[in-house]
Amino acid sequence: MTTVLGLTLPRLVRRDHASVSMMVIAPFAALALAAFCNLLLYAGLGINPLIVFKAMLIDPFTSYFSFSEILLKAGPLLLIAQGLAIGFRAKVFNIGAEGQFVLGAIFASAIPVYAPQASGLWIWPSMLVMGMFGGLLWAAITAFWRARLNANEILVSLMLSFVAIQILNYLLLGPWKDPMGFNFPQSVMFQYDALLPILLPGTRVNVSLVLALVLAGAAWLFTQRSFAGYRLEVGGLAPNAARYAGFSQNRAVWLSLLIGGCAAGLAGAAEVAGPVGQLQRSISTGYGYAAIIVAYLGGLHPIGIVFSAFLMATLYIGGDNAMVSAGLPIAAVYVFQGSLLLAYLILSTFVRNRLEWPDKAPAVSEVGRQ
């Protein structure tokens, strides 16, 4: 029992069983907690929190177009987060998805940049494949550093993200700059066949959303049913048990990072071949970092991630709305993201723990109540 300033603090007691209801409640409660704190923050700036609330969480659903924009934003978040979550479950912390995303965009752009006149149905699928390859290659550096050199993958993957941005800058200011682009740091506009087919007419939602949902299904199969996914899970929960059972740690590192890199690269390719239509500096808008939050908020579970990706996409679109209607700085979205993750981490503690007040000892036996 701990007493601070005369107040008796409750003790955190481990549950015998993870609480399923808490698992479901935690993300919603986290959203409520984060929304509350952030609205207070806006009120402190003299911005009417109710207007912000309406602009952020209600307006996005009031028109077909803005709803379609949510779907558009959700695609890359969903793709990247599914890939990252597989690694996070295995305690391989790839936080350099942003860099893998950028490399995916660069690799995919190579086709229309070098063959701007080419036409045919092969182009956009090849761009997606190139994108996956680019992301995979970038993640492979981190994997090598971790598996062979024992280096911390968090730091290496993040440093590589900074480097990736510089590569993008170099290409856009130098060899890949559009000669007709008034000296703007951007590539040529891609030809029609280098763009992903539109899924919902009248919107920018393209086939990559279907791809993302299909891959979410694949991620479910992998994490929940496959033996390889089980091996990663064991490695993440108890590395000594994985070693004991003969599951290779290096293999887990490679697999986690390659899956994460592949997914992020695919998302990057889908971004340049989708809504952007060319390679620009602004493709790096922090999807790779936001996806970390999406992964955690979804409980690192493929189905949860589908929901959290849509939630995060809503926040992006809603943040844009609030910028216009309430004069909210765009940074508010990042503050919201950070506090949302923090709130989730606070609340998800209670999935495996509960509070026990010292004066209220549990009289009921928990045995046989399964």
Next chain:
Amino acid sequence: MTTPLLSLRGVSKSYGPVHANSGVDLDVAPGAIHAILGENGAGKSTLMKLIYGVESPDAGEILWDGAPVQIASPAAARRLGIGMVFQHFSLFETLTVVENVSLVVPGTKQELTERIMLFGREFGLEVDPLAHVHTLSVGERQRVEIIRCLLADPKLLILDEPTSVLPPQSAQKLFETLRRLAGRGVSILFISHKLEEIRSICSHATILRSGKVTGNVTPKDFDTHELAKMMIGRDMPAFARPKEMEQGASCLEIAGLTLETDDPFAVSLRDISLRVREGEILGIAGVSGNGQSELAAAISGETPLPRSMRDSIAMMGRNVSLLGAAGRRKLGFAFVPEDRLGQGAVPELSLVKNGLLTAHARGLKQGGLVRYGRARAFAKDCINAFDVRTPGPDAEAGALSGGNLQKFIVGREIMLEPKLLFLNQPTWGVDVGAASAIRKRLIELRNSGCAVLVISEEIEELFELADHIQVLNEGRLSERLKTSETRPEDIGRYMIESAEAAE
């Protein structure tokens, strides 16, 4: 009668639904060597934590010199004059002896160094004050712990299972020290489940069973059989030495295995040789920290061997030196590790998924996917066949008691129908009932022709199980001794052989 130094009246402590102590009364007289006797899980450690202020009681009161006290923290306990020597030492390996002492006892380094040497000579607790703890043997570490307590000039010294880490001869030396301390008026609370030693040095014994006091006796007045009955509530499980078996082909052969480590916290293995055959149980005795973990990891394949050792280990007649853990398992090797939670089982996963950990090759997966129906059936069979007390296969491993989880892990490995089963400390921290059930299974397995290798700290256990015993000491393995022609004292001699040579 004089006022007891320490009295407990109706002390209770629960962890959730588990009543670790209920209504415990205890009186410790000044200058007494007082035993707390009980089997694993009887609540001895919890009681000590309450006395030492690590935990607070839910109910009851503690009296010190006749006056009620609240012992809120170990620091408060030390202020009263209570010192404790932990079973798993609370020493810091990267610090020196004197640095460790200085974290508890005030004084300059110079003063403390001198006092450590002085106490060492006076009580037979010699140790180099400037040595780093990780370079010390287990026995020396225990001396550091005791000195650290003594320097605070305690009136009551608590020792939690102190002899479990000592060879028999060193235990005698420790008893000598304790008697000298008691002679100076220091009370000693001696926690143990070893009946012989309690009879030899303790003037009183309080017996605990399932958290309750079941007896207050003078141990010399009872024989070990009677004490055991008080401790576990029934007769000790009878055991008959298994009859000799015809021994078959060699299943494990280690020849000249040397593993140098550059890790200062690990022990190098030197020239290890052994052989286990079908229908034989080979026991490896020795005090923990003499290379057991390193040897276990080398045999299980968790530590990859260097190329220079490429001919050192053979299993089932095949050279497996460069084969990993998974490859060795495919040959019919199974292993029960020392660490149940986190190595032998994943605490956060269900028993179904924990069964899968090593049993996946037994048709529990197909085309890369896990067949969860079969995995569940496997876990259920294991629970039933090995009498694992649990609500069902979906219970998380971490929620099981030590004994039940150990039965599950041993059961899982036996159900793999291994040709060679290797167990590291199979009954450590397991209650008497589960321990004897596990031992019975191992003998059955041997009788059915399996080769069994057991590493254990408990000499009694090896005498019960093993056909042959070898002793591991400072990374070296003794010659092979036939159990039926060996006495425990002989094993003890091997345990301290080189330690004596060094002194």
Next chain:
Amino acid sequence: MNAIEFILSGMLAAATPFLLAALGELVAERSGVLNLGVEGTMAFGAALGFIVVYNGGGHVLGFVAASLGGVLLSLLFAFVTLGLRANQVATGLAIGILGLGLSAFYGKPYESFTVSGIGKIAVPGLSDIPVVGGLFAQDIVVWLALGTTVVLWYVLAHTKLGLLLRAVGENPKAANSIGYPVVLIRLGAVAFGGAMAGIAGAYASTIYTPLWADGMIAGRGWIAVALVVFGTWMVGRVFWGACLFGAVSLGGIAAQTAGLSVPSQLLTSLPYLVTIIVLGVISSNRTLLKINGVPSLGEPFEK
């Protein structure tokens, strides 16, 4: 001024943000807590410091505000990781994102504004030596940072407090069982780390480059975390590592002034590439990390 003189005279000032943040993180990690929120904490401190200085509060008040901001974020981190025992990696990332967001949020009205820096204090005599003289003319914060380094080295290596910090990081269970309040000690270490990160940020935004730009910390907090690994948790080595990064970050400018035709993007990437390479070299020496490392690093402590 040639390139070598340029680097020598500017190296310590460039190293100071790395050094201060890394020393703070070193203390937190020594106690067993891995706080990956350094980048965000630095950014938050940088914004607070800049706002106070810009609004006429002066540098002293600016640094106080920055350190308090750093403490605030690190206490939030401590509440989640030490109080609720949540995953330290994820919580650190959350604090990092939050700190970056808050710095951009509050710094928005100040984008591209400048403040005046502070003057240099030269060691008489020594600063007149040719070539190396520049080393001895530094602003007060650099001198204080050097002083802090020495004091911290002494505290960690020669005092009971340092011993205690190492003990808690090595074996929190044992430290608890001999009666030390593990959570409280870790809380203190984390708060110290937060204060140092906040100060490091304020130095970067109000003295080193006295200009506010969103994202100005640019990975320096992450490099500070890497520096703790490079320095294998030892103060002296962390200091030399910070100097190396100070020099590397000036190398780009030096190369450009020297007229080398290297793409500027490569020069900007240099600190990140050096981090990656040095991490690989140091980490592959597993024994070194094991001997000097902190065994309980990143693991929640439960009684």
